[in-house]
Amino acid sequence: MKHSLGAKPLLMPNPVLIVGTYDKKGKPNLMNAAWGGICCSEPPCVALGIRSERKTYSNMQETHAFTVNIPSMAQVKEADYVGIYSGKQQDKFSRTGLTAVPSALVNAPYVEEFPMLLECTIRKEIDLGTHVLVIGEIVDVKIDDVVRENDRPIIEQIKPMVFDFESCTYYAVGDKVASAFSIGKEIGG
Amino acid sequence: MKHSLGAKPLLMPNPVLIVGTYDKKGKPNLMNAAWGGICCSEPPCVALGIRSERKTYSNMQETHAFTVNIPSMAQVKEADYVGIYSGKQQDKFSRTGLTAVPSALVNAPYVEEFPMLLECTIRKEIDLGTHVLVIGEIVDVKIDDVVRENDRPIIEQIKPMVFDFESCTYYAVGDKVASAFSIGKEIGG
Numbered sequence: 001m002k003h004s005l006g007a008k009p010l011l012m013p014n015p016v017l018i019v020g021t022y023d024k025k026g027k028p029n030l031m032n033a034a035w036g037g038i039c040c041s042e043p044p045c046v047a048l049g050i051r052s053e054r055k056t057y058s059n060m061q062e063t064h065a066f067t068v069n070i071p072s073m074a075q076v077k078e079a080d081y082v083g084i085y086s087g088k089q090q091d092k093f094s095r096t097g098l099t100a101v102p103s104a105l106v107n108a109p110y111v112e113e114f115p116m117l118l119e120c121t122i123r124k125e126i127d128l129g130t131h132v133l134v135i136g137e138i139v140d141v142k143i144d145d146v147v148r149e150n151d152r153p154i155i156e157q158i159k160p161m162v163f164d165f166e167s168c169t170y171y172a173v174g175d176k177v178a179s180a181f182s183i184g185k186e187i188g189g
Numbered sequence: 190m191k192h193s194l195g196a197k198p199l200l201m202p203n204p205v206l207i208v209g210t211y212d213k214k215g216k217p218n219l220m221n222a223a224w225g226g227i228c229c230s231e232p233p234c235v236a237l238g239i240r241s242e243r244k245t246y247s248n249m250q251e252t253h254a255f256t257v258n259i260p261s262m263a264q265v266k267e268a269d270y271v272g273i274y275s276g277k278q279q280d281k282f283s284r285t286g287l288t289a290v291p292s293a294l295v296n297a298p299y300v301e302e303f304p305m306l307l308e309c310t311i312r313k314e315i316d317l318g319t320h321v322l323v324i325g326e327i328v329d330v331k332i333d334d335v336v337r338e339n340d341r342p343i344i345e346q347i348k349p350m351v352f353d354f355e356s357c358t359y360y361a362v363g364d365k366v367a368s369a370f371s372i373g374k375e376i377g378g
Binding site: 001002003004005006007008009010011012013014015017034035036037038039040041042043044045046047048049068070073076077078079080081082083084085090095096112116117118123124126128129130131133135137138139140141142143144145148151152153154155158160161162163164166167168169170171172173174175176177178179180181182183184185186187188 | 190192193195196199202203204206223225228229230234235238257259268274279284301312317318326328329332333334342343353356358362365366371373375377
């Protein structure tokens with residue numbers, strides 16, 4: 001028996017994505033976004049739902065670029081901090097001690113200490129209501145040397161987090177459940 | 190030192206979302222989508238990146254509706270199966286034994302056996318290249334009675350999965366890392 005919760009923005013799991021932008025003076029800022037994901041493979045694109053009153057959104061209007069930084073679970077305090085406070089009030093890089101590295105490819109900073117990041121130029125924006133869906137074309141993906149194997153990022157070394165809205169909790173990625181494009185063949189083959 | 194991987198559609202973590210649609214004759218179909226997420230809170234919207242050659246996409250052109258069903262880790266075989274085969278070749282409900290329930294709110298079927306689902310009408314489509322970004326307005330969220338507490342879905346009982354593209358692996362959601370809007374105050378407060 002299903003129970004109705006009404007029209008709500010609920011989904012599981014959500015990612016923990018830290019979005020890096022510059023303001024018009026070149027000051028770097030970070031925000032924590034749980035509403036985002038890949039949306040196209042060629043050209044590779046990522047979509048983020050962002051409130052238009054956010055500092056990050058006004059920065060995007062100036063620079064037309066952003067980075068998506070993926071923190072490791074050891075960096076949960078920094079990730080949560082950038083989601084609580086506004087860049088209008090606090091300098092998030094100096095407060096956290098994180099290092100803003102200027103991307104050589106897009107007009108946005110990335111976080112040196114986080115193990116993985118996407119450098120993006122803004123391709124399209126769609127105003128949906130409380131949020132604008134910002135679609136970025138991924139110009140490059142960068143990862144730390146220690147979290148890769150044969151030029152692939154290793155999720156068990158990156159240790160990205162899941163954000164659960166209902167319990168306001170960050171979770172780790174857990175154990176392997178099954179191989180994809182494999183276990184399902186037991187049904188279809 | 191960061192290592193460049195080039196322009197690729199990489200992000201972590203990705204969800205495991207099973208999209209339910211009808212074709213024009215009312216035959217239900219399912220697909221497995223890893224590229225999707227919430228994108229607006231009011232009105233609540235979800236965005237999915239879908240290849241236009243998919244049966245699911247042609248179904249959406251007929252019905253302008255879909256469901257997003259969230260399988261539990263115990264249902265990984267069924268979830269993987271619907272991602273391997275095409276509804277053009279196989280009847281995914283009869284093969285898996287899953288039950289297609291007609292939504293009373295939108296013109297799409299949902300999966301009775303999965304613990305959580307979103308019922309959506311299509312609000313907008315944006316052609317991005319290989320994929321079309323389909324934005325659905327969430328009309329209702331439904332969950333099993335056993336996975337809720339005070340009208341909230343409990344992630345530790347739903348047990349949704351994470352999909353890792355690089356290793357082609359489904360992972361569980363793991364241990365709690367920290368409370369959100371809380372641990373970050375140690376930096377900002």
